Amino acid sequence: MRKLSFIIGAVIFAVFLPTFADMYLIHVASSIMIFMCLALSWDMMLRTGQLSFGTAGFFGLGAYAAIIAVDDFSVSPVMSIFIGAIFAALIALGLGVAVLRLREMYFAITTLALTSVFMVLARNLSNLTGGAAGKILFHAIFDGDPKKIYWLILSFAIVVIALSEVFERTRIKYAISSIRNDELVAKSCGINIFKYLLFVFIITSAIQGAAGAIYAQQYAFVEPESTFSSNFLLLPVAMALVGGIYSTPGPIVGAIVLGFASEYLKLLMPYGHLIIYGIIIILTIIFLRKGVYGTILDKVRSK
Amino acid sequence: MKILRLENLTKNFGGLIAVNNVNIELQEGEILGIIGPNGAGKTTLTNLVAGTLEVSSGKIFFQDSDITNLPAHLRVRIGISRTFQTVRPLKDFTALENVVVGALFAKGESLSQARESAYKVCRFLKLERVDSYPDKLTVFELKKLEIARAIVCNPKVLFLDEVMAGLNFEEMKQMIQIVKSLKDEGMTICVIEHVMSVISELTDRVVVLDRGEVIAEGPYLEVSKNKRVIAAYLGEED
Numbered sequence: 001m002r003k004l005s006f007i008i009g010a011v012i013f014a015v016f017l018p019t020f021a022d023m024y025l026i027h028v029a030s031s032i033m034i035f036m037c038l039a040l041s042w043d044m045m046l047r048t049g050q051l052s053f054g055t056a057g058f059f060g061l062g063a064y065a066a067i068i069a070v071d072d073f074s075v076s077p078v079m080s081i082f083i084g085a086i087f088a089a090l091i092a093l094g095l096g097v098a099v100l101r102l103r104e105m106y107f108a109i110t111t112l113a114l115t116s117v118f119m120v121l122a123r124n125l126s127n128l129t130g131g132a133a134g135k136i137l138f139h140a141i142f143d144g145d146p147k148k149i150y151w152l153i154l155s156f157a158i159v160v161i162a163l164s165e166v167f168e169r170t171r172i173k174y175a176i177s178s179i180r181n182d183e184l185v186a187k188s189c190g191i192n193i194f195k196y197l198l199f200v201f202i203i204t205s206a207i208q209g210a211a212g213a214i215y216a217q218q219y220a221f222v223e224p225e226s227t228f229s230s231n232f233l234l235l236p237v238a239m240a241l242v243g244g245i246y247s248t249p250g251p252i253v254g255a256i257v258l259g260f261a262s263e264y265l266k267l268l269m270p271y272g273h274l275i276i277y278g279i280i281i282i283l284t285i286i287f288l289r290k291g292v293y294g295t296i297l298d299k300v301r302s303k
Numbered sequence: 304m305k306i307l308r309l310e311n312l313t314k315n316f317g318g319l320i321a322v323n324n325v326n327i328e329l330q331e332g333e334i335l336g337i338i339g340p341n342g343a344g345k346t347t348l349t350n351l352v353a354g355t356l357e358v359s360s361g362k363i364f365f366q367d368s369d370i371t372n373l374p375a376h377l378r379v380r381i382g383i384s385r386t387f388q389t390v391r392p393l394k395d396f397t398a399l400e401n402v403v404v405g406a407l408f409a410k411g412e413s414l415s416q417a418r419e420s421a422y423k424v425c426r427f428l429k430l431e432r433v434d435s436y437p438d439k440l441t442v443f444e445l446k447k448l449e450i451a452r453a454i455v456c457n458p459k460v461l462f463l464d465e466v467m468a469g470l471n472f473e474e475m476k477q478m479i480q481i482v483k484s485l486k487d488e489g490m491t492i493c494v495i496e497h498v499m500s501v502i503s504e505l506t507d508r509v510v511v512l513d514r515g516e517v518i519a520e521g522p523y524l525e526v527s528k529n530k531r532v533i534a535a536y537l538g539e540e541d
Contacts, residue, residue: 170414171407171408171414174396174400174403174404174407174408175407175408177393177395177396178393178396178404180395181393181394181395181396182391182393184355184387184391185387185391185393185452186376186404187354187355187374187375187376188353188355188375188376188379188384188385188387188453189376189379189404189405189407189408189409189452189456190376190377190379190380190405190408190409190410190456191376191404191408192374192376193376
């Protein structure tokens with residue numbers, strides 16, 4: 001009951017935040033939620049035991065798909081977010097059939113390589129993507145109103161959190177945790193391993209694509225180097241690790257902690273803040289092996 | 304009536320022939336023992352039947368349909384279950400949840416049905432600490448967990464790969480009762496075992512494997528006097 005009232009309280013707070021917060025905070029909160037969704041999607045794939053480094057790649061695909069849809073095909077901005085998600089999902093379906101036969105390091109490296117391939121394609125298909133110069137969005141979503149964009153991102157975040165909980169509470173959890181623990185046993189219990197891996201790969205890629213599409217709408221600009229930037233992989237991974245993997249609250253806590261820490265550090269020391277940021281990540285991984293949320297959970301349980 | 308038939312089954316790993324041209328028939332309702340010295344190919348045979356290894360040549364028939372190329376996760380759904388020689392519990396799940404996995408995916412039950420079936424199976428096996436994680440369970444409990452996860456799938460044929468290993472005398476007696484009661488439930492059982500007293504008490508018939516080949520077949524008492532079998536276990540005299 002206490003948990004439920006906390007969740008309701010948090011949602012109400014998040015919904016009404018733009019009515020009292022200043023522009024700066026609204027902007028920071030929006031960006032933290034985008035990264036939070038990426039962190040959750042990365043963790044959802046990790047729950048199957050597969051370490052994906054393709055997060056930035058599908059993020060970029062979604063961003064490009066959304067901008068091209070609006071600029072060249074006159075799709076409405078809100079619709080373009082779905083296009084970003086669907087495009088990323090379709091690419092994941094096509095590639096997943098091949099890369100999901102790989103495991104561990106080989107899967108990780110291949111997904112990382114895919115990101116570079118997407119970036120090279122974006123740079124060279126200049127008719128469609130604007131090449132190295134990038135592409136500008138002519139009609140910003142909601143005429144660039146930050147509050148409306150905030151609410152859009154909040155709704156997206158709620159959908160992603162709900163999806164992550166579906167992964168935790170239904171038979172999907174039993175399938176993917178079994179696959180992570182022992183594929184031989186999973187098979188012997190009747191689990192179609194490939195089907196589940198492909199399903200999770202598609203869903204998480206769609207989330208990453210949608211996140212990219214929203215990001216592109218928010219900044220009205222895509223460009224190969226920055227849209228496929230490794231930030232969209234490394235920050236979410238760090239957030240999930242700091243918060244705690246294999247859970248919904250973990251990546252959320254991690255995104256909030258690291259998101260605000262990086263903003264605060266930026267103000268405190270404009271140049272060296274990434275060093276401190278890196279040290280925070282290293283220290284949590286060494287001393288809080290299960291992340292902030294995981295450690296708190298262990299403390300509560302052992303009492 | 305025969306329920307499972309292995310026809311000229313062969314498996315080689317590179318140059319090593321683990322299972323060589325094996326023909327075995329399993330009659331419905333019987334307990335068949337598979338014995339043989341270490342490295343005879345007993346576990347490989349289990350893996351071939353369960354579908355976790357691909358056969359090199361030969362065929363496997365289950366209830367007269369050819370399942371040689373059927374993927375492992377579908378074999379358990381049509382009724383072939385197995386336990387693992389070294390216990391393989393899913394460590395992030397409690398004992399009960401381990402069993403739930405089988406009911407969910409092999410039988411396609413809903414979450415609440417699966418939990419119900421899992422409880423029932425655990426009660427049947429007298430596996431009491433169902434909410435414990437595997438690292439807190441004893442060897443005997445882990446062996447029961449292996450069996451629970453296999454039988455919750457409602458198998459017609461059950462392969463038990465050395466379920467007695469590591470058990471003390473008292474536990475072994477209980478395990479023998481469990482296997483007998485599974486037979487009474489109507490399962491056809493294939494016991495792979497090193498403990499001969501267990502084999503003699505449980506099985507209707509045994510097959511002896513040596514270096515991947517069937518060297519003898521028949522009731523245990525008969526087979527245990529077979530010269531080739533004795534030679535395989537003890538080594539030949541020059």
